Structure formats: C-alpha cells, structure tokens
Amino acid sequence: MKPFLYITQKNCPVLWMAITASPTTLVFDKEERSLNMKCFNHRDADAVGVCQSCHRGLCVDCYAEVGNLLACRNRCEEDVARWDFIAQKSVTAYSANYKIYLWTSVFLVVVALPFVVVGSFAMLNEPSSGIVALFIGFVFLLFSLVLFRTARKMR
Structure with missing residues (x-):
C-alpha cells in the first residue's frame, strides 16, 4: 500500500519550502495518515506545543509555561515573557x-x-x-x- 501523502519539491513546492525551512521535524505516520510534529531537541518525542519565540516544536521535557504561552526552557523564556507582558x-x-x-x-x-x-x-x-x-x-x-x-x- 502506498503512503497517503507524498510531499516533494516538485508536486508541492510551497509546502516543501515550509517543511525544509522549519526547525521542527514533521513526520508522516502511515498508519494514522497524519503529520506528527517532533520535538526539536528530542527527535523521537512528539511535540506538545510550539515555542512562541523561535517556533520550534517542544516536548514535555523542553517546554516552559510563561504566562499563557509556551517557550523553550532556559532559552526563549525572556522573549516570551516580554510578548506576554505586551499582550497583557x-x-x-x-x-x-x-x-x-x-x-x-x-x-x-x-x-x-x-x-x-x-x-x-x-x-x-x-x-x-x-x-x-x-x-x-x-x-x-x-x-x-x-x-x-x-x-x-x-x-
């Protein structure tokens, strides 16, 4: 059985550029027929959210809650805290x-x-x-x- 979706540079150039330019890994799950985002730091762990500063996928071990937003632990917390302050x-x-x-x-x-x-x-x-x-x-x-x-x- 063929996979549900093939993303190549030829058949979908815009999506291809978005995926290859993204710091987060997207993996196609053949059984569930869906794209799953993986953690930037731990490629085997599923991402539970995205950093509001650098937009990297974060797993449970890598994220920190700053106000109502998510950030990379010990990396982007100050930037996200500023964004949360501006929003408030x-x-x-x-x-x-x-x-x-x-x-x-x-x-x-x-x-x-x-x-x-x-x-x-x-x-x-x-x-x-x-x-x-x-x-x-x-x-x-x-x-x-x-x-x-x-x-x-x-x-």
Whole structure:
C-alpha cells in the first residue's frame, strides 16, 4: 500500500519550502495518515506545543509555561515573557480606550446641548445664525453617537 501523502519539491513546492525551512521535524505516520510534529531537541518525542519565540516544536521535557504561552526552557523564556507582558498591557489599554471613548461621547453631548438650545432660540429671531449653531450642535451629537457606538463595540 502506498503512503497517503507524498510531499516533494516538485508536486508541492510551497509546502516543501515550509517543511525544509522549519526547525521542527514533521513526520508522516502511515498508519494514522497524519503529520506528527517532533520535538526539536528530542527527535523521537512528539511535540506538545510550539515555542512562541523561535517556533520550534517542544516536548514535555523542553517546554516552559510563561504566562499563557509556551517557550523553550532556559532559552526563549525572556522573549516570551516580554510578548506576554505586551499582550497583557494591550488588554488593559483596550479597556481604558473603552472608557475614554464613552466619556468623550458624554462630553460631546454636553458640548452639543448648548449649541442646540441657543440655535433653537436664535432661529426665532435670526434664522441664519440659528442654523449655524444648530448645525454645530448636530455635528457634535453625530460625533458623540459615533464614539458611543464604537465604545459599545469595544466592550
């Protein structure tokens, strides 16, 4: 019986380049008909994960957990710790942006209300100046609505 999959440079050049350029060994299992990743350091052990810094396959003996990520033990832990720190900061910054967008939309409503009120009363006496004030007020309200909707999407 022939193997399920032949990967050669001729029939699949992109996959061939990816496999040969990778520091991890991929082995085709004929019985299970699947590709299994092996550990970079221990070629006989199956990989349980991939280092987030150098992208090498890691077995149980070679990996270290850094936050929510995997890294090569005693090799890439500092790099992955920096990536994890950046990811945690981005979560904090994202929640801060939500609050900023929300409070900015409230501020714009407060700024828009006097323009709308003054513009409405000015329309009674002098329509040209009233239209300008109403227009400015409605522009502020429109920006407030856009920021409020953006803040709700960020939640």
